[in-house]
Amino acid sequence: MRIAVGGFSHETNTYATACSGPTPLEAFRVHRGEEIVATYGGTGSYLGGILDAVDDLGGSAVPALHAIAEPSGTIAASAYGRLRSELLDHLERCLPVDGVALELHGAAVAEGVDDVEADLGRAVRSLVGPSVPVVAVLDLHANVTPALVEVLDLVVGVRHYPHTDQYERGRAVVDALPGLMAGRVRATAHLVPLPMLIPTTPSAVEPAAGAGRVCAGVEQDERVIACTFFHGFSGADVPFAGSSVLVTADADPALARRSAEEIAGWVWEHREGFRPHLCPAEDAVRRALAAPEGPVVVADTADNPGGGAPGDGTHLLRAMLDAGSDAACLGTVYDPETVAAAQRAGVGQWIDVALGGRHDGLHGAPVRGPAYVKALTDGRFRIRNPMGAGLPVDIGPTARLGLDGVDVLVASGRAQTLDAEVFLLHGIDVRRYRVVGVKSSVHFRAGFEGIAREVLVADSPGLNSRDVAAFARTRLDGPRWPLDPSTPSPIPSPGGGGPDRSRQEDP
Ligand SMILES: [Zn+2]
Known part of the structure; x- marks a missing residue:
């Protein structure tokens, strides 16, 4: 079992672009091939977890390319183009593979590309074809889109902030690969975008802690493969900025939908608790x-x-x-x-x-x-x-x-x-x-x-x-709490009729 391993990670604060300019190629630390294993193997990082899990499955990790930069302004088009094509070149050299495991952030924005992860996902998909499972682990601060969920076989986010579960969640995406490869598992995902912009909130503090407990409870069901409440990243002025809930179940779209809506409803009900109290x-x-x-x-x-x-x-x-x-x-x-x-x-x-x-x-x-x-x-x-x-x-x-x-x-x-x-x-x-x-x-x-x-x-x-209200929002696709207190609930009412920005995926 050959698993290609790689990644691209950047949390893009589009507001920083005016202050420091677009993020250049030189800002990225790039590891190629075995450098990935030498740097990340044996560490408590996303890639450390991915590499160990491949080992434990008796497979062999085929390291491609991993690029990461400190969060900063919008990625320069030239930098993104270069790293994207290099990642794809390296992946192509890894072929044939039985699966692909990626570390992505989920809030990367490049000049002309609002949803970098979906763009990369589509490129990787077209390289390996529809039958090779492609899985990814994301940061809690991902602004997750239906396009990303649709193109990958499995998307899992960390649940803790600080992100102390990078290693475990990296392992989790790899552990799902054998079932996906053999066709024993059919991942059915449901994403509920939450129309809210929340400030940096520790996962141990309520109500984030409560949302985490609800997610963990949902994951207890053995038919559920993964469940994440993504806080989202409000430093990105993109149409889809915001929190979301993503649940992936095994061949059960109704369960995925029900669970995602249950968690999203809980978060929405408790949203007041996310309102920041500022201290000079x-x-x-x-x-x-x-x-x-x-x-x-x-x-x-x-x-x-x-x-x-x-x-x-x-x-x-x-x-x-x-x-x-x-x-x-x-x-x-x-x-x-x-x-x-x-x-x-x-x-x-x-x-x-x-x-x-x-x-x-x-x-x-x-x-x-x-x-x-x-x-x-x-x-x-x-x-x-x-x-x-x-x-x-x-x-x-x-x-x-x-x-x-x-x-x-x-x-x-x-x-x-x-x-x-x-x-x-x-x-x-x-x-x-x-x-x-x-x-x-x-x-x-x-x-x-x-x-x-x-x-x-x-x-x-x-x-x-x-203070999420301190920034001008020019590109949002709709209202967001708390900027707009009358933002409607993301959960459709039982009789229909309510706003439904959710989307069911069955990749
Ligand atoms: Zn984060």
Whole structure:
């Protein structure tokens, strides 16, 4: 049994395009052939799960191509065209195969291609033909379309945010392959698009947690192959942006439909719970310093590079400096120029900085002043939390600077702060700090669980703000809650008549 393995992953924040331009080819980390196994094999990532599952089935994984970039603006047409054709070339060289397992994100947008995953799905399908099963694992933040569901044999999303179940869900799509290949299993999927735009919401917090429990309950039925409540990604201004529920059953379209509508109905009923409550950075820092015990982790969610923000925002840093704490640290601020200046000066020297705030006026002005160069590193380490455990990280040369009592990690690469490893790399034990600022929305929780005494989310202006109303929506195919409070229910009423944007698929 030969299973081709590959992927294309990008969470596209179309609003970031105006600030940083289209995402170029160079932004992608591309692994080809055996490089995929060398990089992802044995890790707790999507591909780690896919590769292990192929092994456990006694099959052989045929690695094609995998491309991934940090979330950013719309993918340049030339970059997408190049990576698409390279992925297809590599897949073609893998033929003949019995199945294809892909890691896709589900919220990738390229210039001229709103639904990158469906476009890739169609291309892969036409390459391998209708009888070779093609399965994919998606991010929770996918804006899932009927076109994607239609063209693939099975689509499964992670259910946790932080995405600590990447490995398990990667395994799940491969585990379904033998049944699909042999024709013992006939996947019948039903997608219910939910007309709602929700902010970054941890899956352990209600009502997301409740939706997860309902999904897990549905998956207990052995006729159900997979079930996911996709939160969607509101940073993409595309017609189909929004949450959705996807259920795939074995040869039972009625069950898939009933289950998907049940979950979608539950989410819709509980939608008020997803409404964001915003806390300015100054308030978050004040509350953190007033806490009886540290460390309190403050998430700079609006400037999370993991949602397409520049990562060089200064609102939280400014709030930390103004609060005057001498037990505060922040990581990581993206500013290659400042890192270069620190390198030129060397450890133990003072430099004058204009830190961050280089990309636009939205994320705050540069912070100016003298900074002490405490440490310089290569910015390389491995993730040590359940979300992608073991994956190598390279944020480029990085400096630890002391700025008026605040320890700031300044990196040459844009990166979400996923766990405490990057602090340790620079000699910082976050347990000894009162306030720890991170450039992340939710994923940091996987790494700081057991460390943080409390977690606060700071909202400042930024491209990844939780305030979904802060962005102009020019392309939506219909109303969305909470922008339009009168958005009608996505579930058709029993007598018909209700709006029905759902779509039944029987691929
Ligand atoms: Zn995600």
